[in-house]
Amino acid sequence: MRLRDRLGLPPSMGIRTKLVLGVAFVHLLLMTIFVFDLVQRQREFLLAELSNRTLHHAQVLAVASSAWVLADDLVGMEEVLESGVRGGGVQYAMIVDPQGRVLAHTKREITGRFLIDRESRNALSGRQEPHVYFETEKSLYAAAPILVAGRLIGWSMLAVDKSATSEHLSYVTRTGLAYTMVAIGIGTLFALLLSRSILRQLRFLLRGVDNLHSNILDRPVQVVAEDEVGRVASAFNRALASLRSSLELLNREVIERKRAEEALRRLSRRQVGAIEEERKRIARDLHDELGQALSGMQFCLKSMQGEAERSNSSLEAPCQKLSSEVERMGVSIHRIANNLRPATLDHLGLLPAIEALIAEQLPAMGGKLSVKTDASGFRRRLPPDTEMIAYRIVQEGLNNVIKHSGASHVHLQLTVNHPNLIIAIHDDGMGIDGHRDGTVEGTFEHGIGLIGMQERAAAVGGKVDVKSRRRGGTTLRAELPYAEI
Ligand SMILES: Nc1ncnc2c1ncn2[C@@H]1O[C@H](COP(=O)(O)OP(=O)(O)O)[C@@H](O)[C@H]1O
Ligand SMILES: [Mg+2]
Incomplete structure (x- = not known):
């Protein structure tokens, strides 16, 4: 004790x-x-x-x-x-x-x-x-x-x-x-006076510490003593000054970094926008020019075929073959154009475009993959670039599931929770190669699909996470902030 x-x-x-x-x-x-x-x-x-x-x-x-x-x-x-x-x-x-x-x-x-x-x-x-x-x-x-x-x-x-x-x-x-009492009295008085002089500096120091605690760094401690406590106060002031200058430096760096990030994001957004514009233009050209030309060819071939049929010419069979080739080409061009820029997305919005995408991609799997889609919070259309980026992320995500996962079920969730659109794609496949020991964050170092998703998301200030578990499948989660329109 x-x-x-x-x-x-x-x-x-x-x-x-x-x-x-x-x-x-x-x-x-x-x-x-x-x-x-x-x-x-x-x-x-x-x-x-x-x-x-x-x-x-x-x-x-x-x-x-x-x-x-x-x-x-x-x-x-x-x-x-x-x-x-x-x-x-x-x-x-x-x-x-x-x-x-x-x-x-x-x-x-x-x-x-x-x-x-x-x-x-x-x-x-x-x-x-x-x-x-x-x-x-x-x-x-x-x-x-x-x-x-x-x-x-x-x-x-x-x-x-x-x-x-x-x-x-x-x-x-x-x-x-009596003398003892007097001595104690005088001693106490002396101790009080002594403590007053020591405590005065200490009180200033304590106030300084409180200020530091409340992040007030521009108020140095008043130095009123030249003894050890006074020296501590001076050292405290020096430390405070260097802390302040380090913080200012750090703040400047943070501001610069934010500015650089913002510039990068703007650039990225412009790039993504430019790519989409280009895709749109190519899709339109394909549809309008090639499509028109093919329609013309088809019309000519049909009339040639009719002529050959009437004159009982041997050209009838080649004409028929050519005509069905041209028709297939038309279908291909339509598919390519749609892939480049799905018209449904512009005209009907994100959910119908994604449903069309799934309907188009699933038959390629021979019925081995079932897709469950949940959507919530969609009350009105989202901004066009948010919709476009979301569509591309879902498109690439589903592609990866089909190509790499060997999954039999995929669960797609789309949630509008202002100010974010959240996309989650979970499959029950084999997980990402090399990430088979436990749950890990995706590092996006394998192909360009995941990197592309991340860049698109970053262009609107969002992010993409990939978590993969050994034989527990892969979950891709994207968060896209959007401005209400
Ligand atoms: N859902 C998934 N299941 C299993 N592996 C995946 C999945 N998604 C991505 N991967 C793995 O991550 C890699 C990177 O994907 P990605 O960047 O889209 O490139 P790519 O599809 O062109 O190979 C893929 O090669 C694949 O090994
Ligand atoms: Mg891919």
């Missing part, structure tokens, strides 16, 4: 909070150690001083009372004790003989009794010099031998109040705590 979690701090702390908490914590820690150490030293010092004073006091009592003890003068001893207990926090004082009998006591009623507590008895049997023989929370007990010519004639004993020391120590502790 992390310290932050243990302290119950929120997961996302700001720099200011961290700085303030850190400084406050360090101040608290250092000041606590300092105050603790100070109080300990003070305690030792004060206790040493108190025990010195007490020992001195006991010795003074011992010296002052020795003559009175020697003379066994109780009044004298009591006077010495009286004057000895004045001031210095003495709780009581007494003079005892070496056996522990109280000769004189500041509390008179105790005079004559024997000391029975263990500490006092130990004190009497201890070393013959002033010493502290017992200590409690509140009091310090000392004894000094009363010696005359090196002979022990008694002990002066006294108890001193320690509470003054404790009070002083608690005063020192209180003052220490």
Whole structure:
């Protein structure tokens, strides 16, 4: 578990909070150690001083009372004790003989009794010099031998109040705590001022990042500091400037590319238009001129045949053969002209032209291929070039199915979904050669039929996709945007 979690701090702390908490914590820690150490030293010092004073006091009592003890003068001893207990926090004082009998006591009623507590008895049997023989929370007990010519004639004993020391120590502790608070306060203030100067630059940086996020690249970050954060802000500005210039370059390139694409599309459209025009012209010429000529020939041949029949000439049979040849030629020319430019498309529209196309192509398959056609959304005629391109795509698509797929069913779907005409041709054939491992996008690198479809579609801003699946057939999908007419 992390310290932050243990302290119950929120997961996302700001720099200011961290700085303030850190400084406050360090101040608290250092000041606590300092105050603790100070109080300990003070305690030792004060206790040493108190025990010195007490020992001195006991010795003074011992010296002052020795003559009175020697003379066994109780009044004298009591006077010495009286004057000895004045001031210095003495709780009581007494003079005892070496056996522990109280000769004189500041509390008179105790005079004559024997000391029975263990500490006092130990004190009497201890070393013959002033010493502290017992200590409690509140009091310090000392004894000094009363010696005359090196002979022990008694002990002066006294108890001193320690509470003054404790009070002083608690005063020192209180003052220490107050200083700790002041130190924390000053530290926090300092941390706040420091964080203000750091955060100011950071705030500008954050605003810059927000701007970047909202794609505003022309507003550099204001640099207000010369420290590391300031350097980061300058680096951010440099990165922003280079990003902006790269983007401008990219935009220019995109615009140029779009322009080039548009020009290419226009060219392509014109090319497709020109090809269609040319086909139309050739179809018309074939129909009008060759067709007319053939009709003339047919008429001549018919009358020649009639003449030969009447004159019973041997030319009748060749004339008949020639006439049926010319008739077949006429049919061929009609078919070629129709292929070049289906008249149905111009006169009746896309769907009838496609139906005619299917009706014309299917017999070539010997009834092995069934075609299902679905059309939806055709409410009115589409623009002529959209119809023409759609017709050519269906024509080439069906051709490919017949030529390459070996399919037995083909499903043709034509959907008008403004602004697009969508053509889908799905067959259940063998799939495109070389694309037999899974579904792939057509790459259009095999023949010119697919490339031609793509170019025609691109000329009106559309596209053609081919997907082929191993033994799962081929799906050709074209999307042709059209403008409503
Ligand atoms: N429906 C299809 N089923 C199987 N293979 C196809 C199909 N359509 C196209 N192909 C393959 O893609 C190639 C390219 O077709 P295309 O560009 O129309 O050229 P072409 O028909 O002149 O060969 C064809 O040669 C054929 O191998
Ligand atoms: Mg083809």
